[in-house]
Amino acid sequence: MTRKFNLVIILLCSFIISSEFTYKDLPVLQSGRIKPFDTYARNHLLQYYGKSSIKKTEFNDKVKAIDWMFNVFVNPGEEIDRQIFNIRNPEVSFSLGLDKNDVHRYSFNEIITGFRENQELLEVLKIKDEENQSLVDKQIIEIYQNILSFDQISHSFYCFLPLVSFTNQTNRDFMGLETNEPLSYSYFMRNFDKFRFLLQNLIDTDESKWNASHLELSQVAMQLESMTQFQYAQSIKIIPDDSEEWKSPWELMDGRKLTEFESRILSLYEKLFYHFTNNDIDLANNYATLIIDEINSKKNINKSLLPLETLYNDIDIFLYSIVFYILSFFLVGISWMISNNYFRIFSLFSMIIGFVLHSLGLILRMIIMQRPPVSTLYESIIFVGLILVLFSLIFEYYRKDTVGILIASIGGSFLHFVGFKYAADGDTLGVLVAVLNSNFWLATHVTTITTGYGVTLVAGLMAHIYLVINYINPKNKVLLNKIYNNAFGLTLLGLFFTMFGTILGGIWADQSWGRFWGWDPKENGALLIVLWLLMVMHLKISGVVKKIGYIYALSLVNIIVALAWFGVNLLNVGLHSYGFTDNVAMNLFVFIMFELIFTSSFYLLIKRKIKNV
DSSP: OHHHHHHHHHHHTTTTSOSSOOGGGOEEEETTEEEEHHHHHHHHHHHHHSSSEEEETTTTEEEEHHHHHHHHHHOHHHHTTSOOEEOOOHHHHHHTTOOOOTTOEEOHHHHHHHHHHTHHHHHHHHTSOGGGOOHHHHHHHHHHHHHHHHHHHHHHTGGGSOOBOOOOHHHHHHHTOOSOOOBOHHHHHHTHHHHHHHHHHHHHSOGGGOOHHHHHHHHHHHHHHHHGGGTTOOOOBOEEOSSSOEEOGGGGOSSOOOOHHHHHHHHHHHHHHHHHHTTOHHHHHHHHHHHHHHHHHHHOOOTTHHHHHHHHHHHOHHHHHHHHHHHHHHHHHHHHHHTOHHHHHHHHHHHHHHHHHHHHHHHHHHHHHTSOSOSSHHHHHHHHHHHHHHHHHHHHHHHOSSHHHHHHHHHHHHHHHHHHHHHTTSOSSOOOOGGGOOHHHIIIIIHHHHHHHHHHHHHHHHHHHHHHHHHHOTTOHHHHHHHHHHHHHHHHHHHHHHHHHHHHHHHHHHHHHSOSSTTOHHHHHHHHHHHHHHHHHHHHHTTSSOHHHHHHHHHTHHHHHHHHHTGGGGGTOSTTOOOOOTTHHHHHHHHHHHHHHHHHHHHHHHHHHHHHO
């Protein structure tokens, strides 16, 4: 069933995706996942530059990540002077002796010079324990690692570049070459048996008797020897072997006997880079298609997913989604100011477009990763945002008073902004921890609990709107009663999903680890939401608080959701701790303080009004 669904979606996208591949789609194995080069390039540019494209100041347009990376491959001497390394901390640039500039970005040459002139700095950091490292120390180490990474990338495909002149007719005839095009290091390694015969002849011939053929062979041998200095550049894995491992080009350049498959792949890459260096992009893309077909015939890499992921990268669908969410928010505001039903319809239409784009982005991610879309913190943000908008639109369908649109536009936009922040950290399509890589449990526990987050946030936002309207227009009892009843229903629905999802999480933990609650703080954090919602319901049903007290307590549930959702990361333990994120504590504190001040202020103002009456 899942395969049929995926096939339908791919067919729907086929009018956009070409039947042929491009160099963007070439597969590379990184962090346990086969991804297109487009994704690989974006991740590294985000890591170095902080953005997925480079602004060209002289033309005021942008260089895409994939074009930047391939220029690094074919013109490393040009790219080492491009200022792509983002250093925003002035203490770091000062420690490296870098001149201050307005853009806070520096080139490879500038930074490597700084490290060479401050070698003692690295020596001190190498022996310093991680727990004793300051923020500046960690940032210097990060910059150094980025420099090493860039150096590896810049020479990873040096063996494919046509840099070796081989024009002597005798030599070319012996090697079976018909034209005078320059050759690559890889070519000589693939044809080493023939080339070794020429070298042996060179060695056996007295230097005084060398002819033009011998002189050229001597020069070529020295040039090839100098190129071996880049054999360390083995970080890009593009050639699968008989095991689950993939190899880099340089790993095959150690004189080993190449398999027929390895030789064909190397030959195709040589031709691709030959045409790429000559700006014959169409011909280069033809060879990219041949490479992908060849690899797919050996490994069945599901090649149709490669251009789909490239498409997902290119269209930036969530950016368009938030544009329509924000537009919907402003249209709702206009409809409230001038009481015009047309603007309500326009705002609803804009919200639906944003929701469809939001859904399509999530579906594309599901197809690319072949699993449910809620396995990482970033994915949970996208999914919860979608659930929030969905339930808000359902309420708008029945209410038709723009309150649902308002909640959807605020919640959807806010969660998209949070998601963009996490997307800037790198690859958002990462491979799961093995124990989490279960489609059944991801589709039940994780989907259920995140649905509970979304529904609970809708209830909390509805409580916010109740507080605002109650203060501004307390006489509108009809609207207030509708919002109150809706908030009560959402509380019950949120309680159901969070409680059921938490129980499923415990069962999963019991099956995986043999214990129910002790496995992970995340499950205990999710229980906080259940307990808070139960408390709110008991306060209402028992009559301990009146309407306004119930609404105030419900409005604070957003804080509980944030603590259960993001606060777990501050503990830095457990499978759900996706790594301690810089500034997350401050951002969480700011959110909590804003919520407390906003809701408490309106609650106290309303209580004062009631008391005065």
